[in-house]
Amino acid sequence: MGLLRVMMPPKLQLLALLAFAVAMFFLENQIQKLEESRGKLERAIARHEVREIEQRHAQDGLRERESSSAADGDDDLVIIYNRVPKTASTSFTNIAYDLCGKNHFHVLHINTTKNNPVMSIQDQVRFVKNVTEWKEMKPAFYHGHVSFLDFAKFGVKRKPIYINVIRDPIERLVSYYYFLRFGDDYRPGLRRRKQGDKKTFDECVAAGGSDCAPEKLWLQIPFFCGHYSECWIVGSQWALEQAKYNLVNEYLLVGVTEELEDFVMMLEAALPQFFRGATELYKTGKKSHLRKTSEKKPPTKESIAKLQQSSIWKMENEFYEFALEQFQFVRAHAVREKDGELYVLAQNFFYEKIYPKN
Template structure:
């Protein structure tokens, strides 16, 4: 039955004129109350739309679940987290006056051609050591996408950067530490007398023969405890609190980063042991490193050795060691030293000073 609709405005009703078979005579009007018809039509329309939406959702979901898995389907974040290969990049965010020149110039640069890797120096403008967030992104993107320069060791005076904030894996982090007062003394006299590496270069405090004791007595700038606050912020990273001298949160963050992100952190006074561990842990880069280091003459084995250092007197030691900054820096150094010693002991026989333990695991019950 087909119907033609007319609007009967006077009666306030919708009139239906039958155009096909009906028990009413052809052309006779039947009055249907308008509100009832509108409600019925609206319910039908809503039901139809709901049915279409549900059907569309079910079909789309089915299509997604049945798509073939290809490399193109992997999300951008998943792709970036899988690259670079973790062993192809090392970042040595070296700290001044800790023996870093010896490690880079007399070991890394000497081995790079033979072992087939690149060494690149990171230089921050105006001797800064902390990058802003934009430069961090640029740096991370640069070294992870520069495939022609992999495998590589990047080294430079830079605070720790967490690559995972930008969606990629961290490189292998390594570093060296030095007893904090020894490091500050070396830096203090280096500014005045230079070192055995760049002989003849005039340093910024050349001609100033004031001793460290005299500087401490008059509370000079070069011996201020702010100058000692360095190893903690290098490990803490680029958070605002890392550079705040004496910030306890910075110390805790530095410890956490050392444990969570550094493969190994060595000690200046145990350089040979550090190199021996690097050779075992990262053979792609440091194969033959220990033999090479042992073959160096005294000068090359101690590059950038400050020419003249005057040991502090007891009064100076008392002042320094009672200072909060020294106490915190020393706590961090002792923490790192304990970690290094633990690694060393667990990789050696009890009665051995040099021989590493053989492999302590094997595979079995392999199926099929």
Template sequence: MIGQGRNAPTAEWNSRDTVVLYNRIPKTGSTSFMGIVYDLCRSNHFNVIHVNISRNNHYMSLWDQLHFAQNISNWVQRKPAVYHGHVVYINFKRLGAKNPIYINVVRDPLERLISYYYFLRYGDDFRPYLSRRRKGNNETFDQCIRRGGKDCNVSNLWLQIPFFCGHSADCRIPGNPWALSKAKETLLNDYLLVGITEELEDFVLVLEVALPSIFAGAMETIKSGAKFSLRKTLNKVAPSGETLSLMRENNIWKMEQEFYEFAKRQFHFVKAQFLNGIPSSIGTQRKRYPVAYHYEKVKPKLE
């Protein structure tokens, strides 16, 4: 059995070259999560870079995709790094580059939309005095639904699927079954981990074990309470049962809900396998995390 000695393989790749891309979805707890990342960057010696797309667009042109892929691949002075921004999935391999380590968080789609609706009007407790785009518009979500308003239109639910589907034109078509299938495929094949807002702390826990070069100390940061608390949207009014029933009758909601449930099942599956037997004090015992495989019958012997 191979497991020790100078010729034994290492379990970690070169952490100096690590590039993590968190293509964060609005109103999923991303600001709370990034507070932890920014808090860790100095002690863990990595860079944090926000990708700010012009005009709050979630899509990049082909030219921007090529430039971005080349930039984060070759910007040696800023490695290791965590990039974050509201941008849909980019297939770097299609552009001739190596994919970064993708991570993300998803949320119940209807809860996310309602939270965003009131956020546009009242903001949140993170920056309560900042003037928002819909300031002065006190219409409730129920009232918006009754008059057929734009901000509460069911097509606005179509967001998390496109974020995983990517830059293909068909990803943008609300209710497109192909986009749902593609989003699931991308989540499984190209993301290290996708958590859910409701279990954000567990998402951080798995990341600390999986990527200690970046996330070591994350759970201690959470326990200290200094950098971790979910932002609360102000003046949010719970929708009526009638409104909820109306939204849930739509195929767009059904597809977004299916994707969310798919992501949640996968996260629970990964979490249960990955954290099985992990001691609570992972900060001191992470290196003892046992692997459930070994190498044997390796020929020829190395001199």
């Protein structure tokens, strides 16, 4: 190469160097393409191997189910929706009722005396026994105004899947306040407990009434905290922390009323056995937005500011913000927006390097 530099004019040397650089670039590019092709081939072989394994497992599973009626599987799945009052829970539950026939699962309403969310110890045992052993009702979707119940304490091997929806605490309280006085469009003829009381929420706050007191905000925390005495002590920091712990450790998904459609979409993606068709039904179905509180008037800024001075509101709002942040985190990794519409992400993992080879 040194001899060539002596013999060749400078222009030809430059051209030779450029030609060499282009050749090297082309060669590297071809090598990279070969590497990419090899990677694609390896992934295709891995996916083919996974399909073969899945097919064998499916055939083995079918034989096992045919030989043993006690085999566990999707038919044994139970979902519990311990719904918080006035969080659009009826609207969501109606979707489950509309889908249960087509998707082949049972829906059961947990109706407690006087809507008491805390069960006696004997009823806890009965309920756990029913949920886990009532095979004729499986797969099942249970719903009711019941606080969280830890099935692990009862020695259950396969716990149910918990889901829930929560709402901005002041908006929830305002909705409940007017619901007790005027009902809703779901059962308009039903007489409510406070029927005849025409006092607005703002008037109640100004007068320091008990129905709009900050203590009435204390509901979503104890519903998630559960069947412990401390959960129902208004303003308990321990209850707040326990509610947060249960939300992230015991619940598959917790949505918010303000973004209910996204909650429905993610449930359909995660649990299609139950919620296949739920998103379309929510958008177009007659029952999806059925229940609306009558005569509800939004509170003034003054009423809101007065409630927000309370430490109870601060705790309930902290829990709501915690749930909202977790929900948005889950959503960011589950769906994408395109042209104003949300789309569920396709499977983003696969298996490779499966050994031993058959």
